[in-house]
Amino acid sequence: MANNSSCNRRDFLESSIRLTLALAVGGVGGLAISKAATDDWVWQIDPFACTQCGRCADECVLSPSAVKCVHAFDLCGYCDLCGGYFIPGANALNTGAENMLCPTSAIQRKYIEDPYFEYVIDEGLCIGCAKCVKGCSAFGNGSLHLQIKQDLCVNCNECAIARLCPSDAIKRAPASDPYLIKGGFMEN
Amino acid sequence: MSKWKKTGSAFFLSVLEGISFAQQRFPKPEFETGYVQPSPETPAPRALFLEYLDVGVLFLVLLLASWLIYRKRSRRGILWLSVFSLAYFGFYREGCICAVGSVQNVALSLFRPEYAISLTALAFFLIPLVFTLFHGRTFCAAACPLGAIQDLLVAKPVALAPWVRKPLGLIPHLYLGLAVLFAATGTEFIICRYDPFVGFFRLDARFVMVILGIGFLVLGLFVARPYCRFLCPYGVLLSWMSRFSKRSLSITPAECIDCKLCAKSCPFDAIEKPTNRQAADVKESNAKRFLVYGLLLPVFVAGGCFLGGRAHVFLSKAHPDVRLAELLISQPEVRNDPDNIDVQAFLASGKTMETLIAGALVVRQEFYYGSLILGAFMGLVAGLMLLNQLAFREHTDYEPNKADCFSCGRCMDYCPVGKEVGKTREVGKNPGGWKNPGGLGKPGRCGKPPGFDEYLI
Ligand code: SF4
Ligand code: SF4
Ligand code: SF4
Ligand code: SF4
Ligand code: SF4
Numbered sequence: 001m002a003n004n005s006s007c008n009r010r011d012f013l014e015s016s017i018r019l020t021l022a023l024a025v026g027g028v029g030g031l032a033i034s035k036a037a038t039d040d041w042v043w044q045i046d047p048f049a050c051t052q053c054g055r056c057a058d059e060c061v062l063s064p065s066a067v068k069c070v071h072a073f074d075l076c077g078y079c080d081l082c083g084g085y086f087i088p089g090a091n092a093l094n095t096g097a098e099n100m101l102c103p104t105s106a107i108q109r110k111y112i113e114d115p116y117f118e119y120v121i122d123e124g125l126c127i128g129c130a131k132c133v134k135g136c137s138a139f140g141n142g143s144l145h146l147q148i149k150q151d152l153c154v155n156c157n158e159c160a161i162a163r164l165c166p167s168d169a170i171k172r173a174p175a176s177d178p179y180l181i182k183g184g185f186m187e188n
Numbered sequence: 189m190s191k192w193k194k195t196g197s198a199f200f201l202s203v204l205e206g207i208s209f210a211q212q213r214f215p216k217p218e219f220e221t222g223y224v225q226p227s228p229e230t231p232a233p234r235a236l237f238l239e240y241l242d243v244g245v246l247f248l249v250l251l252l253a254s255w256l257i258y259r260k261r262s263r264r265g266i267l268w269l270s271v272f273s274l275a276y277f278g279f280y281r282e283g284c285i286c287a288v289g290s291v292q293n294v295a296l297s298l299f300r301p302e303y304a305i306s307l308t309a310l311a312f313f314l315i316p317l318v319f320t321l322f323h324g325r326t327f328c329a330a331a332c333p334l335g336a337i338q339d340l341l342v343a344k345p346v347a348l349a350p351w352v353r354k355p356l357g358l359i360p361h362l363y364l365g366l367a368v369l370f371a372a373t374g375t376e377f378i379i380c381r382y383d384p385f386v387g388f389f390r391l392d393a394r395f396v397m398v399i400l401g402i403g404f405l406v407l408g409l410f411v412a413r414p415y416c417r418f419l420c421p422y423g424v425l426l427s428w429m430s431r432f433s434k435r436s437l438s439i440t441p442a443e444c445i446d447c448k449l450c451a452k453s454c455p456f457d458a459i460e461k462p463t464n465r466q467a468a469d470v471k472e473s474n475a476k477r478f479l480v481y482g483l484l485l486p487v488f489v490a491g492g493c494f495l496g497g498r499a500h501v502f503l504s505k506a507h508p509d510v511r512l513a514e515l516l517i518s519q520p521e522v523r524n525d526p527d528n529i530d531v532q533a534f535l536a537s538g539k540t541m542e543t544l545i546a547g548a549l550v551v552r553q554e555f556y557y558g559s560l561i562l563g564a565f566m567g568l569v570a571g572l573m574l575l576n577q578l579a580f581r582e583h584t585d586y587e588p589n590k591a592d593c594f595s596c597g598r599c600m601d602y603c604p605v606g607k608e609v610g611k612t613r614e615v616g617k618n619p620g621g622w623k624n625p626g627g628l629g630k631p632g633r634c635g636k637p638p639g640f641d642e643y644l645i
Contacts, residue, residue: 018432022321025429029314032297037304043231051536053529062392070228113221120226126301140212150233154282154390157289157309158377163508166533172303179230 496563
């Protein structure tokens with residue numbers, strides 16, 4: 001074994017590099033774990049920050065979008081002239097499609113009692129375009145607002161809408177508390 | 189008409205009251221008919237224990253892969269395991285989260301105080317690296333859904349000459365560097381955004397990404413695993429680990445009889461021929477070049493730094509704040525463009541131009557330092573790659589290049605020695621081959637597996 005010493009050197013060098021790599025991985029892992037969260041993250045829209053730009057309908061990796069309109073009934077005024085339901089200056093306050101703001105007729109208007117109407121979102125039809133949200137925020141109580149529906153969302157590592165949201169309204173939320181529903185959740 | 193008037197006048201009042209009262213312009217009615225108010229539906233996200241289950245599945249798949257490669261030496265087993273991973277991590281989990289993208293979560297977590305990485309993402313980052321440090325790139329062979337979808341579609345692989353392969357190998361390093369830079373500055377996750385295969389897993393993607401994905405798969409028919417070899421940023425980390433892994437796949441379970449049957453079996457050009465005397469002579473004459481390249485290394489690093497410094501302004505444009513600030517400064521007329529959503533949202537937000545610019549400058553400064561480091565890193569990688577060309581390592585057998593081998597096991601299938609010996613002796617007891625008990629290498633090579641001289645790149 002003429003080159004035994006060089007063999008030992010190789011051995012030694014290789015194991016030390018392996019050890020260095022192991023330490024590097026351990027170091028990065030340790031640093032990250034020191035602030036790691038046991039909870040998982042999901043993406044959610046802060047309804048107070050959202051400016052209803054309409055990108056939620058177009059930019060989600062899913063089609064139709066995982067973003068849907070939700071109705072915080074607690075805040076709703078049950079108006080006959082619903083700012084979220086009717087186009088401004090609607091000819092008549094009825095369920096005719098030509099009077100509706102929603103491009104997919106996803107809002108169901110139901111008579112409750114004089115003069116109140118209930119508005120319910122049909123999630124299967126809603127594409128998350130925020131048109132109704134804009135109307136409701138501008139002319140009503142702002143009870144209609146967008147949320148990412150966690151049963152639909154595939155929880156992208158980076159939400160494709162968050163990257164493009166002009167108001168930075170989409171943030172990571174803890175998976176144990178994944179919604180920011182208006183009413184239950186107050187602006188702080 | 190009276191209803192109209194009622195709501196109409198309330199509406200009018202509310203407009204007068206203005207924004208400050210925006211929450212309840214119209215008070216909630218007192219219902220008299222016993223109407224029960226529904227509550228908004230809030231379906232829960234995927235349960236946390238299922239996320240931990242994914243980590244468990246990853247761990248088991250890697251364990252099984254090591255067992256299949258080192259004990260069973262079964263290409264078929266690896267193949268089926270990769271099909272399982274494709275189905276589970278790909279089509280069932282729809283591609284998120286994956287180890288490849290987790291690099292960005294780690295970078296974001298290390299550089300941004302506001303983000304704490306979730307344990308699952310961290311586990312997806314660490315577990316494959318640790319396994320690779322001990323057992324080679326078994327993750328690529330059996331657990332990565334991106335690798336699996338490409339591997340299944342290898343049809344007629346063409347051999348690429350080293351002068352094509354090696355320079356292209358710089359791209360993954362650059363991609364890794366950029367991904368870390370963009371994640372660390374909170375700009376975006378480019379690995380996820382440009383993942384060509386995730387669209388297949390979700391059966392839903394933009395047209396451009398579908399074209400890109402199909403492009404990669406079609407290319408992959410001839411250039412095996414194009415994403416893995418010439419793009420994958422996580423593959424860079426894995427190759428660093430596997431270069432020094434404790435064990436690595438050996439083509440033959442016993443003595444290589446130099447039958448050359450395996451020579452063309454690797455679709456990824458990862459098998460190295462035995463060296464001959466001629467090459468050893470070349471080695472001598474290389475000594476001078478070695479010195480020159482070694483001295484060039486600092487020059488490369490400095491050059492990389494310089495280029496990085498020059499590129500930082502351009503790179504920082506990827507950040508939305510920088511982009512917006514630049515747009516508003518260079519084209520103030522966009523303020524009147526109602527279709528420019530970003531500008532209109534900024535104007536409506538009431539933020540001042542000063543805060544926007546100040547924020548953009550901070551981002552640009554971060555990009556400056558980041559780009560310097562990125563440039564130096566690329567210079568180092570390029571320099572070491574050159575040096576590595578000259579490194580000569582004598583070996584007498586056909587053997588996989590430790591860094592490049594995905595541990596797919598195809599070559600094992602070709603080796604006639606394995607078949608015979610496997611029947612008469614307990615191959616499994618001696619995973620590294622008969623001449624190297626414990627899998628620790630072969631004679632004539634210092635009792636070490638390949639890799640010593642290649643540690644440079
Ligand atoms: S992209 Fe942002 S601002 Fe636009 S609708 Fe979605 S959450 Fe609202
Ligand atoms: S995380 Fe992905 S699926 Fe969910 S809303 Fe965002 S883009 Fe859509
Ligand atoms: S207007 Fe848009 S966001 Fe509102 S319900 Fe219709 S589709 Fe959904
Ligand atoms: S090289 Fe990257 S994409 Fe390919 S199998 Fe390995 S980790 Fe997956
Ligand atoms: S196991 Fe490695 S060397 Fe063998 S065919 Fe697969 S990638 Fe090539």
